[in-house]
Amino acid sequence: MPESSAPIDESDDRTDRTRKAHDTMRQLVQLARADIGESLRARWFLLYTIVFGGVMVGLFISGLTESRIMGFTGLSRLLVTYLQITMAILPIFMLITTVRSVVGDREAGVFEYILALPVGIGAWYWGKLAGRFLVVFFPVIAAMMLAVAYGAVKGVAIPWVDVIYYSGLLASLAWCFLGIGMLISTLSRSTDVAQAAAFITWLVLLLFLDLILLGALIKEGLPAETAIAISLANPMQSFRTAAMLLFDPQLVLLGPAAYVILDNFGRTGYLVWAMTYPIVIGAGTASLGFWIFKRGDYS
Amino acid sequence: MIRCENLRKSFRRTQVLHGIDLDVARGDRIALVGSNGAGKTTLIRCLLGEYTHDGEVVLNGMSPRSNRFEVLRRIGFVPQLPPPLKMTVAQLIDFTAGICDCDPAAMSRVAEQLGLDVSAFGRRPFVKLSGGEKQKLLIGIALGRETDLLIMDEPAANLDPMARQVFFGLLADRLDKVSMLISSHRLDEVASLVNRVVELDRGRVVLDDHVDNRTDMAGLLACRIDLTAPNPAFAKAVAHWNFNADASGVAWTGTVAGPDRLRFLGMLSRYAASLSAIEMKES
Numbered sequence: 001m002p003e004s005s006a007p008i009d010e011s012d013d014r015t016d017r018t019r020k021a022h023d024t025m026r027q028l029v030q031l032a033r034a035d036i037g038e039s040l041r042a043r044w045f046l047l048y049t050i051v052f053g054g055v056m057v058g059l060f061i062s063g064l065t066e067s068r069i070m071g072f073t074g075l076s077r078l079l080v081t082y083l084q085i086t087m088a089i090l091p092i093f094m095l096i097t098t099v100r101s102v103v104g105d106r107e108a109g110v111f112e113y114i115l116a117l118p119v120g121i122g123a124w125y126w127g128k129l130a131g132r133f134l135v136v137f138f139p140v141i142a143a144m145m146l147a148v149a150y151g152a153v154k155g156v157a158i159p160w161v162d163v164i165y166y167s168g169l170l171a172s173l174a175w176c177f178l179g180i181g182m183l184i185s186t187l188s189r190s191t192d193v194a195q196a197a198a199f200i201t202w203l204v205l206l207l208f209l210d211l212i213l214l215g216a217l218i219k220e221g222l223p224a225e226t227a228i229a230i231s232l233a234n235p236m237q238s239f240r241t242a243a244m245l246l247f248d249p250q251l252v253l254l255g256p257a258a259y260v261i262l263d264n265f266g267r268t269g270y271l272v273w274a275m276t277y278p279i280v281i282g283a284g285t286a287s288l289g290f291w292i293f294k295r296g297d298y299s
Numbered sequence: 300m301i302r303c304e305n306l307r308k309s310f311r312r313t314q315v316l317h318g319i320d321l322d323v324a325r326g327d328r329i330a331l332v333g334s335n336g337a338g339k340t341t342l343i344r345c346l347l348g349e350y351t352h353d354g355e356v357v358l359n360g361m362s363p364r365s366n367r368f369e370v371l372r373r374i375g376f377v378p379q380l381p382p383p384l385k386m387t388v389a390q391l392i393d394f395t396a397g398i399c400d401c402d403p404a405a406m407s408r409v410a411e412q413l414g415l416d417v418s419a420f421g422r423r424p425f426v427k428l429s430g431g432e433k434q435k436l437l438i439g440i441a442l443g444r445e446t447d448l449l450i451m452d453e454p455a456a457n458l459d460p461m462a463r464q465v466f467f468g469l470l471a472d473r474l475d476k477v478s479m480l481i482s483s484h485r486l487d488e489v490a491s492l493v494n495r496v497v498e499l500d501r502g503r504v505v506l507d508d509h510v511d512n513r514t515d516m517a518g519l520l521a522c523r524i525d526l527t528a529p530n531p532a533f534a535k536a537v538a539h540w541n542f543n544a545d546a547s548g549v550a551w552t553g554t555v556a557g558p559d560r561l562r563f564l565g566m567l568s569r570y571a572a573s574l575s576a577i578e579m580k581e582s
Contacts, residue, residue: 023368030397034386041385041424105382113382113437116347116450117398118372298349 024123031119031127032134039135044097049139051093055085056143060150075151076159076247079166082147083243086140086170087236091177091205094136095198098181102128103194112299121298125290129182137174141167162246165271169239172278176235179282183289186296205236228261235278242274300325300448300478301346305354308341308502315341317502318354325447328479330489330510333499339482340379342499343450346480347376359447372399375441379452379482381425381433388428388436389421401444409469410439413462430457442469449473452482455489460540464519464556467492487565491558518557518581524567525550525576533570540566549575554582 039045059078105111115124144166151158180201188194208230218227231237241261249267261270301323308316316338323329331339344350348363348370356363363370384391392410396403407417413435425433434457441449449470455463470479470492483489486496490510498506522542526533529548540563542553555563560579567574 027398030394034390034394037390038385108383109378109380110382110384112344112349113376113378113384115349116371116374116376116378117395118368118370119398120368295351297344297351299344 024120027119027123028127028130031124032131035128035131036135039101039132042101044100045135045139048093048097048136051089052086052139052143053146055089056082056146060147075147075156076162078147079144079159079162080243080247082144083166083169084240087173087240087243090140090170090173091236092199092202094174094177095181095184095202096195097136098132098178099185099188099194099198100191101132102182102185103188103191106299107191109299115298121294122290125182125293129178129286133175133178136178137171140170140174144170165246165275166243168275169242172275172282173235173239176278176282179284179286179289183285183292186289186293205234208234209237209240232261232273232277235281238274238277242271245270245274300327300359301480302357303342303345303354306342306345306356307353308338308345308350315502316345316352319499319502319504321497321504321507323478323480325478326475327495328474328493329481330486330493330496331480331482331499332484332486332489332496334484336501337499338502339499340452341502343452343480343482346450347371347374373445373447375444375446375449375477377434377437377441377449377451377454379456381430381437384425387422387424388417391425391436392417392440395440396444399444406440406443408439409443410436412469413438413458413465415439431459431462434458435462438466438469442473446477449477449479450482451479453484454481456483460556460559463559467556467558487561490561520555520557520560520579521552521582522555522563522580523550523552523576523578524574526570526573527575528573530570530573533573536566536570555579557581 059081115121144163148158148163181198184194184197184201188197217230218224231241245267250262265273301321303319303321306316306319306321307314319338319342331342333339341350345352345356346358346363348356348367351364358370359373361370386394392403392406396406410417415432415435417436417439420428420432425436428436434454438451438454441451455466458466479493481489481492486498490496493510495509496506497504524537524542526549534544534548537551537553540553540555542551544551567577
């Protein structure tokens with residue numbers, strides 16, 4: 001009967017959609033796990049873990065927890081330093097390892113094989129992204145947790161709010177550069193080109209930090225607002241300023257630019273901006289990468 | 300089953316496929332032959348939905364680009380170059396079985412039939428296997444699930460004669476159920492497996508013909524080769540085929556898989572001057 005067939009069709013459609021969504025999610029998890037497994041066995045991951053673990057151990061050995069700067073000492077001092085070092089090395093590590101492995105996999109025929117299996121392109125791309133995010137974020141956060149555990153053992157007061165905020169900032173920065181790395185991988189057809197593009201991207205962002213090119217631009221008469229807008233748009237700078245803001249609430253170290261930032265954002269507003277903006281950039285570039293990848297040749 | 304209509308593919312300014320028209324029916328076993336750069340891999344990647352293209356490609360009435368899941372779950376694929384995956388053999392089987400929603404034990408069984416001891420190799424990274432072991436595992440994964448179409452790029456190139464014989468037998472078991480597209484540089488490598496040959500040259504189909512396929516794919520030939528005198532080079536070559544010599548070293552006996560007869564004769568032709576008698580009997 002036509003009257004009763006419509007609801008049944010609708011229900012079938014719904015069941016079909018639910019089954020497809022379930023299949024996609026199952027595949028995404030399988031692909032993320034596979035990517036995590038592949039990364040854990042790769043040499044770059046070993047080097048990456050040694051670098052971040054080594055940085056933290058180095059900071060302990062250097063007795064940084066005993067030194068004092070602007071009233072900061074102990075674990076807070078150590079975490080701030082760790083964050084500054086991470087800002088310098090995390091983005092380039094993320095970019096180079098992501099583009100190397102993604103474009104390298106394509107060149108080596110991994111895509112040809114994996115994408116000949118019945119996997120959805122979305123499940124594959126986002127599964128890879130999720131797996132990689134967990135892999136690259138783990139050593140960074142593990143090193144920080146090592147510091148927290150060390151502090152707890154030594155009976156040092158643990159600045160939990162800072163620890164949680166720093167973790168969020170690091171996750172945000174890692175996601176941002178992962179997204180940029182995936183976009184570069186999608187656009188590049190060879191590992192050499194991808195690596196060069198990744199390096200140039202990192203270099204440009206580094207040059208636009210307040211310390212380097214922005215200083216020169218301001219010296220040449222660039223309006224302060226433009227300089228600050230460039231700073232705000234640079235995820236590395238927003239991370240750096242937010243890290244600074246945690247131990248220097250008046251941003252004395254930043255000079256006059258602090259007025260613009262604090263007047264327009266306020267402390268909390270800027271911290272929220274520094275956390276969300278890189279996530280948006282990462283999600284945007286990763287989505288753009290997916291859009292381009294989906295429309296092009298997969299292998 | 301497969302329909303390609305005016306299939307064209309370019310990479311920037313280089314056109315690789317120039318309007319391929321191809322129809323593959325159920326039961327067709329096609330040797331896709333051609334020299335390097337003929338367009339075989341590009342055609343395969345178009346069929347697998349991995350490349351964008353102009354013209355039409357339809358498998359079971361669906362586009363492999365827009366219906367990836369439905370199309371690819373019925374295709375078993377063996378690549379020419381095994382992917383350098385770092386996951387272990389057991390993980391690769393579990394991963395592909397999970398993705399394809401099929402029984403991993405069936406994949407392991409086929410790989411074991413081909414001579415790969417999956418339980419012994421289970422913890423070894425796939426990338427560390429030898430070329431032949433990788434090939435056996437990839438064939439096991441492709442044949443260990445229900446498919447309508449097998450696409451294989453030089454599948455037997457790295458297999459030892461024993462594994463080739465098992466491989467031919469496994470394909471023979473599937474002749475009625477599965478269509479096959481087997482890519483190779485040389486027709487003699489795959490002639491006995493197929494009932495149709497399609498030759499590509501610079502992106503065009505230059506030959507599309509049927510092949511006499513009366514060869515029993517699971518059959519064996521009992522062979523005896525007599526030499527005019529012992530020949531160390533011949534001994535080395537024929538040892539690869541698991542042949543044994545008599546005490547004088549001039550009479551060699553062994554078996555050859557039916558579909559491998561052309562390849563075996565090709566090997567013998569290199570020693571034609573040393574041969575005094577050849578006997579090949581279907582057993």
